Amino acid sequence: MKNHLLLASFLTLSISWGYGSAKQVDSPLTPKEAYKLAKEAYIFSFPLLMNYRTMHMQAIDENSKFYNGGFGKWRSYDPASPENQDVVTPNIDTPYSFAWVDLRQEPWVLTLPKIDTARYYTSQWNDLWGFVLDNPGSIKDGNEGGNFLLAGPNWKGKKPEGIKRIIQGESSFLGSLTRTEFLGNNDLDNLSQIQKNYKLQPLSAFLGKTAPKPAAKIEWLQWKEEDLHTDAVFTYVNFLLSLTKPNAADQAILHRIAKLGIIGGKPWQPEKLDPKVREYVQQGIIDATSLIEEGAKESKNSSSFFGNRETMQNEYLHRAVGVYAGMFSNTADQAFYIPWDTDAEGHYLDGSKYAYEITFPANGAPPVKYFWSITMYSLTDHFLVANPIHRYSINSRNPIVKEKDGAMTIFISHRSPGKDKELNWLPTPKGPFYMVLRTYGPSTSIVDEKWEMPVVKAVPAHSALMGSIYHMLNWFSSDH
Numbered sequence: 001m002k003n004h005l006l007l008a009s010f011l012t013l014s015i016s017w018g019y020g021s022a023k024q025v026d027s028p029l030t031p032k033e034a035y036k037l038a039k040e041a042y043i044f045s046f047p048l049l050m051n052y053r054t055m056h057m058q059a060i061d062e063n064s065k066f067y068n069g070g071f072g073k074w075r076s077y078d079p080a081s082p083e084n085q086d087v088v089t090p091n092i093d094t095p096y097s098f099a100w101v102d103l104r105q106e107p108w109v110l111t112l113p114k115i116d117t118a119r120y121y122t123s124q125w126n127d128l129w130g131f132v133l134d135n136p137g138s139i140k141d142g143n144e145g146g147n148f149l150l151a152g153p154n155w156k157g158k159k160p161e162g163i164k165r166i167i168q169g170e171s172s173f174l175g176s177l178t179r180t181e182f183l184g185n186n187d188l189d190n191l192s193q194i195q196k197n198y199k200l201q202p203l204s205a206f207l208g209k210t211a212p213k214p215a216a217k218i219e220w221l222q223w224k225e226e227d228l229h230t231d232a233v234f235t236y237v238n239f240l241l242s243l244t245k246p247n248a249a250d251q252a253i254l255h256r257i258a259k260l261g262i263i264g265g266k267p268w269q270p271e272k273l274d275p276k277v278r279e280y281v282q283q284g285i286i287d288a289t290s291l292i293e294e295g296a297k298e299s300k301n302s303s304s305f306f307g308n309r310e311t312m313q314n315e316y317l318h319r320a321v322g323v324y325a326g327m328f329s330n331t332a333d334q335a336f337y338i339p340w341d342t343d344a345e346g347h348y349l350d351g352s353k354y355a356y357e358i359t360f361p362a363n364g365a366p367p368v369k370y371f372w373s374i375t376m377y378s379l380t381d382h383f384l385v386a387n388p389i390h391r392y393s394i395n396s397r398n399p400i401v402k403e404k405d406g407a408m409t410i411f412i413s414h415r416s417p418g419k420d421k422e423l424n425w426l427p428t429p430k431g432p433f434y435m436v437l438r439t440y441g442p443s444t445s446i447v448d449e450k451w452e453m454p455v456v457k458a459v460p461a462h463s464a465l466m467g468s469i470y471h472m473l474n475w476f477s478s479d480h
């Protein structure tokens with residue numbers, strides 16, 4: 001009842017912003033039509049749901065282990081580990097700093113510190129639709145730091161003095177995943193100091209003026225993971241649409257799904273649907289989920305999944321696949337991601353069946369301005385893989401051993417390939433996995449897919465085991 005009252009309170013705002021009509025369409029829905037609309041609505045709204053899930057655990061739910069203190073607060077992490085599970089496909093090379101801001105009352109100001117010139121950093125800001133709005137930092141601005149204005153969709157003020165540029169999205173809440181390059185175990189203090197110098201403050205505080213009247217209090221919907229795969233999910237969608245400003249490019253789909261009762265600010269009332277229609281709505285959600293999952297499996301690089309409104313346009317499935325595959329993944333000018341989930345023969349990677357090798361020929365490493373990395377993930381949950389040497393990625397700043405001709409081979413296996421190869425070893429789980437090649441400051445040859453990626457070569461697991469035994473016996477037979 002409380003949630004229905006909350007949603008109704010947004011009705012006037014939703015109508016003025018163009019979310020459907022005040023009256024739900026009365027013409028009866030056929031089961032087939034309901035299936036199609038539910039499937040379409042789920043894919044369209046999936047980024048809203050995933051961003052709310054993350055925002056809820058980080059900035060709203062005080063009982064969440066990922067809670068950062070509320071809106072306008074930073075929470076920074078040391079280099080990622082398997083215990084970090086607030087976003088899927090986490091990045092170990094550039095430790096994260098998360099923040100969310102509520103822009104209903106007034107804009108906020110982001111301040112980045114000046115940092116050393118050799119280090120990479122970027123403060124990525126997204127709206128609730130998953131659009132990447134901007135990336136203040138090394139590639140766009142250098143490492144001198146500066147102030148940037150974060151504004152809500154209805155703000156129309158002028159750029160204040162001392163502000164480099166304005167970052168504005170289509171929702172009243174924006175989130176940041178700010179990345180700071182980690183330069184090795186001796187760099188933890190430097191990393192921590194940079195993260196502590198990231199600053200957020202309301203515009204009024206930045207200007208030394210009195211703050212405007214507070215925005216209305218929101219009674220947030222409690223996130224329930226089980227709702228994501230039932231028709232209860234549209235309760236969240238109707239609520240979240242009220243926190244965004246509709247774009248003209250989305251008017252057609254907003255009009256269509258309004259017939260199903262998906263309208264910003266209105267309560268979702270599935271109990272009023274014919275039981276057969278409701279059954280088809282549920283099937284539409286199931287099939288939409290499958291489409292998103294399959295899209296992630298079939299993706300070969302990240303370039304089409306992340307961008308702003310102009311670059312993404314109405315590619316709703318691409319946008320959904322992007323947030324499913326990696327929340328807050330970045331645009332190609334910052335970092336280009338290439339997933340590896342099959343070997344040279346097209347078989348899915350599995351650490352229980354095979355060991356693998358990736359060989360970069362001499363002068364054949366990824367051409368980048370900053371660095372590249374290969375990170376290991378479990379296919380079952382998309383998180384980092386615990387292993388005895390606590391190594392979750394290999395990157396170009398590591399002491400990788402090269403062959404005499406300059407080539408380098410990365411050994412990928414559940415068991416050690418042998419002590420003499422462990423500097424180049426990336427451990428796998430004992431089961432299905434995938435890897436992501438990340439390139440920071442990628443060359444155009446990578447973005448245009450002209451750089452030739454090496455293949456993942458499978459080696460029978462027993463061969464890798466015999467190699468480990470051979471090296472162990474050789475060690476014992478030598479003088480130690």
